[in-house]
Amino acid sequence: xxxxxxxxxxxxxxxxxxxLINQSLLPHNFEIHRCENxxxxxxxxxxxxxxxxxxxxxxxxxxMAQVYxxxxxxxxxxxxxxxxxxxxxxxxxxxxxxNLFYAIERVSIRAGEYSDPDEARKAALAEAERIAExxxxxxxxxxxxxxxxxxxxxxxxxxxxxxxxxxxxxxxALSPLFYAKRQGKKLFVWVDETRPxxxxxxxTAWELKEEGIDYMIIADNASGYYMKRGHxxxxxxxxxxxxxNGDIANKIGTYEKAVLAKENGIPFYxxxxxxxxxxxxxxGDDIPIEERSMDEVLYVRxxxxxxxxxxxxxxxxxxxxxxxxFDVTPAEYIAGIITEKGIVKPEELYKLKPEK
Numbered sequence: 001x002x003x004x005x006x007x008x009x010x011x012x013x014x015x016x017x018x019x020l021i022n023q024s025l026l027p028h029n030f031e032i033h034r035c036e037n038x039x040x041x042x043x044x045x046x047x048x049x050x051x052x053x054x055x056x057x058x059x060x061x062x063x064m065a066q067v068y069x070x071x072x073x074x075x076x077x078x079x080x081x082x083x084x085x086x087x088x089x090x091x092x093x094x095x096x097x098x099n100l101f102y103a104i105e106r107v108s109i110r111a112g113e114y115s116d117p118d119e120a121r122k123a124a125l126a127e128a129e130r131i132a133e134x135x136x137x138x139x140x141x142x143x144x145x146x147x148x149x150x151x152x153x154x155x156x157x158x159x160x161x162x163x164x165x166x167x168x169x170x171x172x173a174l175s176p177l178f179y180a181k182r183q184g185k186k187l188f189v190w191v192d193e194t195r196p197x198x199x200x201x202x203x204t205a206w207e208l209k210e211e212g213i214d215y216m217i218i219a220d221n222a223s224g225y226y227m228k229r230g231h232x233x234x235x236x237x238x239x240x241x242x243x244x245n246g247d248i249a250n251k252i253g254t255y256e257k258a259v260l261a262k263e264n265g266i267p268f269y270x271x272x273x274x275x276x277x278x279x280x281x282x283x284g285d286d287i288p289i290e291e292r293s294m295d296e297v298l299y300v301r302x303x304x305x306x307x308x309x310x311x312x313x314x315x316x317x318x319x320x321x322x323x324x325x326f327d328v329t330p331a332e333y334i335a336g337i338i339t340e341k342g343i344v345k346p347e348e349l350y351k352l353k354p355e356k
Contacts, residue, residue, distance in 0.1 A: 001164035003030060003210065009136075009169050010055045013062040013128065016069050020050045020059065023165055027206035028303045038066040038086050045093040045100070048197070052166025053240045053276055054135045057099025061128040063090050064107040068124040073117035083108075096249055096290045096326050098241035098278045103131050132168045138273035138340035139170035146176025146236070146271055146338040150185060155233045157190040157223055160251035161203035162238025162271065172271035173238040174207060176338065181213055189215040190226060194251060196296045196323065220253055227264040235261045236338075239272040246331030246346020247284030248272075252324050258333035267335040274339050274352050284328035297321035 001008050011020050018035040024047070025031050033049050035041040041063035044050050050059045067086030071079045087104060094100055111124035150156070156177065163174030170178065177187055189208055194200035201217050208215040218226065226232050235257055239248040248254075248270050261268040281287060298321050304310045315321070331346035341352050 001169060001207075001210075009132075010052070010165050011050060011059045011062065011132070011168060013065065013125075016066065018044075018059060018062045018066065020044055021165065022049050023051055023203060024049050025309075026165075027202050028307070028309065035063075035066075037070055038063045038090065041066060042089045042093050045090070051199070052161060052171075053097055053099045053238060054139065054167030054172070054273065055165065056094055056097045057103040057275065058128075058132040058135050058168045060090050060093075060100040061103035061107050061131040064104050064111075065121075065124040065128040068107075068111050068117075068121045071117065076115070079117055083111075094290060095288045096240050098276050102275050103128070106131060135168040135273065135275070136170060138275070139167050139172060139175050140179075141340035142172050142271050142273065142338050143170055143175030143179030145340075145343055146269070147179040147183060147185075149234060149236075149267075149269065149338075149343075150176055150180040150187060152185050153188075154180075154185070155188045155190065155231060157192070157226070157232045157235045157257070158204060159192040159200065159220075159235075159237050159254050159257050160194045161199040161207070163204060163207040165203050165207065166238060171207075171238075172273070172338070173236045174204065175271065176236065177208075177213060178211060181211065187213055189213060190223065190232060191215050191217045192220050192223060192253065192257070193217055194253065195220055198300075199251070220256075223257055224260045224264075227260055227266055232261075232264075232266055235266060235268045236271055237269075239270050239276055240326060241281065241287050242270070242272060242277045242337070242349070243281040243283050243287060244277070244279055244350065245283045246334060246337065246349050247287070248329050248331075248334065248337075249284065249287045249289070249326045250329065252327050255327040255329045255333075258329045262333050268333055269336050269338055269343075270329075270334055271338040274341060274354070277349065277352070279353055284330060287326075287328055289327070290325040292323045292325050294321040294323055297323050
């Protein structure tokens with residue numbers, strides 16, 4: 001990701017501190033957020049200072065490494081108890097995001113191979129770094145495979161944000177666009193605003209602007225209008241968890257796009273690394289759906305005339321609101337899943353399951 005001519009990753013770790021691009025401040029302010037300890041890192045995940053499947057995973061991996069770094073080494077029992085509680089805290093932050101559990105599990109298993117605290121700490125750090133690097137490489141491969149679906153003049157519709165900011169680098173749903181642009185292809189993107197947190201209007205639009213890709217922000221309920229008029233060639237979205245049968249959980253509103261796309265004969269693709277697949281989850285019915293604060297629906301945050309950030313009430317006082325963060329799109333609506341191992345049909349997903 002290039003910001004004002006400088007390369008950034010969404011998350012990185014140095015000297016025990018986790019650094020994050022503060023996504024809650026974009027697009028109006030670009031700021032690096034410091035997480036001094038695993039409690040800070042857990043809070044950054046739960047409050048969505050960092051969000052997006054891969055970015056959450058990489059951050060959780062670094063957070064788990066912080067747990068091992070912070071655990072007192074004077075007593076084995078105390079050390080293990082600290083690690084257990086730290087893991088529980090990190091796992092409680094975002095229940096739908098499969099990459100979070102994947103990263104925490106990997107770091108825990110790797111560090112758990114060592115009884116010596118110093119060796120466990122080294123192993124935890126190394127595994128966390130490995131997870132972040134794999135995330136970058138997987139997303140780049142997704143871009144390479146996915147770019148074959150895009151041609152000069154292709155008009156893409158996307159929902160939420162699954163670009164640079166959603167992963168350590170490159171992203172998933174936007175990675176094919178970035179890759180295609182480097183091949184010289186000219187593209188156009190319909191950007192769903194993505195209520196209630198407006199990740200499309202705030203984050204995807206910001207990324208496309210920085211990348212120099214032509215786009216237009218539309219209200220979430222306008223996508224069907226543009227599909228019906230023949231202005232959309234393909235839909236590409238990301239995913240926060242994929243079930244074994246090919247059902248996917250993604251940002252609320254994704255299911256609607258999939259139904260509309262099928263009704264209008266438009267291919268609907270999901271882009272995600274295989275680390276997003278929950279091989280123990282048989283179908284979308286088994287995916288837990290996070291319910292977030294009512295305030296995200298009842299208030300809108302934005303930039304004021306004096307460049308401050310305001311939170312504005314948009315509903316009658318005392319109103320209640322439902323706020324599921326995700327919905328599930330059944331496999332029958334999905335033309336293909338773009339992974340780092342290639343593009344597969346949902347029913348072929350099992351072929352990518354890693355051997356133990």
